[in-house]
Amino acid sequence: MAGAQRLGRALDRPNAMIKVPATAxxxxxxxxxxxxGINVNVTLIFGLSRYREVVEMFLQGLEHRARQGLPVGGVASVASFFISRIDTLVDARLDAMGTPAARALRGRAAIASARLAYQCFxxxxxxxxxxxxxxxxxxxxxxxxxxxxxKDPAYDALLYVEELAGPSTVNTLPRATLEAYRQGGRPEVRIEHDLPAAQGCVSELAALGIDLEQAAVQLxxxxxxxxxxxxxxxxxxxxEPPR
Structure with missing residues (x-):
């Protein structure tokens, strides 16, 4: 905490954020x-339960400022929800099962989680x-x-860009993904497409013994x-001493 405050004050820039992991x-x-009043990038969010806790901390921080008579405007924060790592972990478990039901769920867990997180937002x-x-x-x-x-070459390079496009969101694109989007992207708000399917994906994974909240803890x-x-x-x- 002290180190983060020191860095925030030393930078003293409105567009700088201190990165804090969303651990307990x-x-x-x-x-x-x-x-x-320090801007925060909350990183390493993989599940809905942790995301809700992050939001609660954000709200409590602003409410504290309001009670103290301090301005709440100008305090910026993002909640960084990690996408591809979810599919990498879940897909490996599905591949180990090898059943048609398991194979049908490959590449769906991450987008389902993100869409449900957006509903929480x-x-x-x-x-x-x-x-x-x-x-x-x-x-x-x-x-x-x-x-x-x-991470899976079988997936479209823009899978996690186009499917998660929506208002009040940010997407940090690697350069190669950005170039791919510039060349062939199809701009459209899709973050709320087929929400029942997102919830259904979570339920189907649970039926196979894959709990996304437990996966989030591991990730x-x-x-x-x-x-x-x-x-x-x-x-x-x-x-190390200088050479």
Whole structure:
């Protein structure tokens, strides 16, 4: 928390965000940073339960500012929901089953999760609690689709771009995906297409023994480790004497 505050104040730029993982330990830091007026990119979100907790911390942070008589406008935040890693994990489990029912669900889990997360976004931004903050100038925490390049060569390169296009969302595209979209993209709002199918996908996966919330816990743990290892290498490198 102290390090994030120090970085935020040192940068002192309205377009800079401090990245905080959406872990159990990171949740209070999200609330406190928002309360301090520091922009936050909440990263490593893989499931709906954790996303709801992130939203709660964001709201609590803004409400704290409002109670203190501080402005709630100008505090920006995004909730980074990781996409392709969900399908990578779930598809591997489906492939191991090898049944027709399992194969029919390949490549559907990530988009289903994202569409349901977007419905959560619409619900909380329509609620009275948020409307009170919005009336004071607050900006909503937008959903950011991260890890949106397809990892399976059988999938269209734009799968996670076109299917998740929608208002009040952000998509961080790798350069190759961006170029592919520039050449052959079909702009259209699709994030709310066939919502019953999204919920049905979750139910069908559960019937096969795949719980997306449990998968999210595993992905979060793996994601944190992917952050820790490069950080530790960097710290070790900085500690080496000059050659």
């Amino acid at each position: 330990a990171g949740l209070p830091a999200i609330r406190d940073l928002v309360a301090a 619409k619900e909380w931004t329509a609620g009275e609690r948020w409307q009170r903050l919005a009336a004071q100038g607050a900006s909503a925490q937008r959903l950011l689709w991260a890890s949106t390049s397809t 979060e743990r793996e994601g944190v480790q992917k952050f820790v290892e490069p950080f530790e290498r960097l710290i070790a490198l900085l500690g």
